[in-house]
Amino acid sequence: MNQGRNLFRAIVLTLGFAFLYIPIVSLIVYSFNESRLVTVWGGFSTKWYGALLQNEQILNAAWLSLKVAALSATLAVVLGTLAGTVLARFGPFKGRTLLSGLTTAPLVMPEVITGLSLLLLFVTMEQLLGWPKGRGMTTIVISHITFTMAFVTVVVQSRLAQMDDSLEEAAMDLGARPHKVFFLITLPIIFPALLSGWLLAFTLSLDDLVITSFVAGPGSSTLPMVIFSKVRLGVSPDINALATILVAVVAVGVLVSGIVMRRQQITRDRDAQMALAANQQMIDSLKKG
Amino acid sequence: MKGLLKRFGVGGRTFVTAIPYVWLLVFFLIPFIIVLKISFSTTQIAMPPYAPLLHWAGEKMLQVQLNLGNFAFLVEDNLYWMAYLNSIFVAGVSTLICLVIGYPIAYAIARSNPSTRNVLMLLIVLPFWTSFLLRVYAWIGILKNNGLLNNFLIWIGAIDQPIQMLQTDFAVYVGIVYSYLPFMILPLYANLEKLDLTLLEAAADLGSRPWQAFYKITLPLSVPGIIAGCLLVFIPAVGEFVIPSLLGDPGMLMIGKVLWTEFFNNRDWPVASAVAIALLLFLVIPIMYFQRAQDAETGAGAHR
Numbered sequence: 001m002n003q004g005r006n007l008f009r010a011i012v013l014t015l016g017f018a019f020l021y022i023p024i025v026s027l028i029v030y031s032f033n034e035s036r037l038v039t040v041w042g043g044f045s046t047k048w049y050g051a052l053l054q055n056e057q058i059l060n061a062a063w064l065s066l067k068v069a070a071l072s073a074t075l076a077v078v079l080g081t082l083a084g085t086v087l088a089r090f091g092p093f094k095g096r097t098l099l100s101g102l103t104t105a106p107l108v109m110p111e112v113i114t115g116l117s118l119l120l121l122f123v124t125m126e127q128l129l130g131w132p133k134g135r136g137m138t139t140i141v142i143s144h145i146t147f148t149m150a151f152v153t154v155v156v157q158s159r160l161a162q163m164d165d166s167l168e169e170a171a172m173d174l175g176a177r178p179h180k181v182f183f184l185i186t187l188p189i190i191f192p193a194l195l196s197g198w199l200l201a202f203t204l205s206l207d208d209l210v211i212t213s214f215v216a217g218p219g220s221s222t223l224p225m226v227i228f229s230k231v232r233l234g235v236s237p238d239i240n241a242l243a244t245i246l247v248a249v250v251a252v253g254v255l256v257s258g259i260v261m262r263r264q265q266i267t268r269d270r271d272a273q274m275a276l277a278a279n280q281q282m283i284d285s286l287k288k289g
Numbered sequence: 290m291k292g293l294l295k296r297f298g299v300g301g302r303t304f305v306t307a308i309p310y311v312w313l314l315v316f317f318l319i320p321f322i323i324v325l326k327i328s329f330s331t332t333q334i335a336m337p338p339y340a341p342l343l344h345w346a347g348e349k350m351l352q353v354q355l356n357l358g359n360f361a362f363l364v365e366d367n368l369y370w371m372a373y374l375n376s377i378f379v380a381g382v383s384t385l386i387c388l389v390i391g392y393p394i395a396y397a398i399a400r401s402n403p404s405t406r407n408v409l410m411l412l413i414v415l416p417f418w419t420s421f422l423l424r425v426y427a428w429i430g431i432l433k434n435n436g437l438l439n440n441f442l443i444w445i446g447a448i449d450q451p452i453q454m455l456q457t458d459f460a461v462y463v464g465i466v467y468s469y470l471p472f473m474i475l476p477l478y479a480n481l482e483k484l485d486l487t488l489l490e491a492a493a494d495l496g497s498r499p500w501q502a503f504y505k506i507t508l509p510l511s512v513p514g515i516i517a518g519c520l521l522v523f524i525p526a527v528g529e530f531v532i533p534s535l536l537g538d539p540g541m542l543m544i545g546k547v548l549w550t551e552f553f554n555n556r557d558w559p560v561a562s563a564v565a566i567a568l569l570l571f572l573v574i575p576i577m578y579f580q581r582a583q584d585a586e587t588g589a590g591a592h593r
Contacts, residue, residue, distance in 0.1 A: 005499075009397040013409070016394040020416050020470070023427035026437055030430060083309035090302060095310070102313040104580045108521060110528020110572070112545045113565045116552060117320030120562070124323050146316040149309070154583070178301060199418075207420045210530055214552070224422050231426050231535060235433075243423040250418045254411070 024247060031240035048241040055238065058226055065206055065223040068137060072144035073201035077194055079145065080152025080201075085182070087153070088160035106150035115214030118143045122215060135217030143215045144208065148201035155200065159193035160186075192261045199257065203250070321569070328562035331356045339559050359563035369564070372542040373571070379458070379533075379543065380526035383465040387473040387522050388515065390466065395477035395514075396507075399484070410478060417471045425464055425535050432460050432536070460536035461543075465526050473518040480514025481507070513582065520579040524572055544568055 031049075035042025052058060083103050087096070106114065122132060122139050132138045167189070171181045187194075209224040216222065230236055330339040363369045398409045416424060431437045432454040439451040454460055484507060492502040530545035537543070544564065552561040 005400075009400065012393045012397045016390070016397075017412060019390075019467070020413070023424060023431060023467070024416060024419065026430060027423065027427045079309045079312055082305055083313075086306045086309065090306065093306070099306075099310055099313070100584050101577075101580050102317055103309075104583045105576055106317060107583075108524040108576060108579055110525055110545060110568065112528050112530055112548045113324075113569060116548065116561060116565050117324045118316065120323045120327055120558070121316065121320040142316060146312070149312075153309075203418050207422065209422055210549075224420070227420075227422055227426070228531070231422070231429070235426070235430055239423070239426065243420065243426070246423065247419050250415070254415060254418060258411070 027240050027243045028247060031237065031244040033237060033240075036237060048237040049245075052238045052241045052245075057221075058223070058238075058242065061221050061223045061226040064137065064220065068140050068144060068222065069202045069205040072141045072148060072205045073198050075141075076145045076149040076152050076201040076205075077198045080149040080197060081156050081194060083149065083153040084156030084160060085186075088157045089165075103150050103153040106147045107154065109147075111147075111208075111210035114147060115143075115211040118146070118211065119214040135215055136220040139215045139217070140212055140220065140222065143211050144201075144205040147208075147211060148204050151200050151204065152194075152197035155193050155197040156190060159190050163189060192264060195257060195261070199253065324562045324565055327559055328359055328566045329356050330559045330562075331358065356559075359559050360567070362560060363563055363567055368542065369544075369547065369567075372544045372547045373567070375542045376527050376529075376544040377571075379461060379465070380523050380529070383462055383469070383526055384473075384519050384523040386462065386466050387470055388519060391470055391473035391477055391518065392515075395474045395481055398474075399478055399481035406482070413471055413474050413478075421468060422531060425468060425532055428460065428464055428467065428536055429455060432463070455536060456538045458537065458541065461533050461541065464532040464536045465529060468532065469522040469526060472521040476517035476521065477511065477514040480511050480517075484510055517579070517582050520575055520582070524575050524579065527572065528568060 032044050032046065033042055034045035034047070083099065087100055087103070090096075118139075119135075122135060122142075125131060126133065132142075163186075167185050168181050171185050172178075176184070207224060208222075209228050212222050213225055213228075216225065227239060227242070230239060327339055394413075398406055398413070401409060429436075433439075434451040434453065434455070436455070438454065439448075442448045443451065488506050488510075489502050492506055493499075497505070528545040528548075529543065530549050533541055533543040533546055534549075548561050548564045548568070551557045551564060
């Protein structure tokens, strides 16, 4: 009985992960292919990486994308943390439903709708206020903040909902002002969630094609826009090389942040245990005395 | 700063609430109102390419010109109907396939021992962190006529001639299922992991067979996870643009592609806006449903 269940589990997981990973592995393998025909093996070569490093269009687009992603992820974490805190900690207030709707709708909203609506907003704003002048990095960053902060909000909100709030209450009882409690108690505890929220926002921004295409002006092509226009014409091996670099960066990033978080967790657990032990000792000595 | 705020009767709380609130109102809600406005406007060869709705006609007479032509156009032209219906059908079928594939995977992970569980979930989420666009691109290399899959099938002798797979509906389904599968697995796993196993033990003690226990206990209890996963896949898939334009037949009608073409190729902003409004009207109910489910999940500690 149990054996059958284990077999079922092994088969399901093997097939599932094969489906998820074969495409990625194939991208990596063919990035080292000598032949221009992406699926015919013509021997090992790293020449496509060289070609990639000489492709100014791709390099410029990648640089713009990195700048946009870093900037918008940082601001999205600030706004998303505020929104998550308001939703998880402020209790019911007038307009809470609207706020929670505005933070969850971007998670599922088809990107063509978000992109079109943001573009029309920017055009209208330019007509009425004269800002933003034209479209470019500013409009891309504003759009990316808007759709990525929703993801940060969900991450922060669910972390706060899980979190034991007795520490916060204790600090309040001891007379700390709310903002002090937030910066000294809440923020350090939810920091891993902020970190993963930032990484999530960064990745989503780096990857976005549809919204960006609507709000980008001429001369501000991001990396996905360049990739999309190249890929539309067919497969090209230097895109495989680019994909491999991205996969490697992500793998390293996830691994490092995983290790860091684990370490922090271990330290925190140890601190908590020490605090408990100290507490116990005190109680014991009090009892003796 | 604080004194200033106090003087206006604005507490710290209101201030903290106002920042994200105002941002979302300005950059998420108001844009939809503008889209609605422009969907009633007429096309004009100018920049921006639409006529203003309001204009002053003579002495203090504000004239509003509502043009319902764009919506009439959507209703009359079969192309749009076909595109809407086809998008809903494709998204619906893909959601079902995601559920059928994702449920056993989520179930298998939730029943693994706790230490492998986290590693397996990390492996599920990991592809999501690599570029979506590049993962769709990978399927071009697999599905094309001299691609990996056809070569493999010829090599094992299943077929003699390559089958046309790229630029078919099949490729679009593969692309959508592949890209959105993690979104199905995540909420399902979160739900199945919480399942109280003693319920299953009790069922077994009372003589029910494992599949009976699954059908009568696990499945009904996992309905919230199923709904969350399905909405998370279905809603964005209806408006999907990248997957059908890279993997599908160029003539395949999907509403996301239609909107894109109206906007970028035909430069018809009012019709593009009308397409967006009609799509939004259809999606408003599932989105609100999703929002309620999401709020129940994450906002558990909100109403203290």
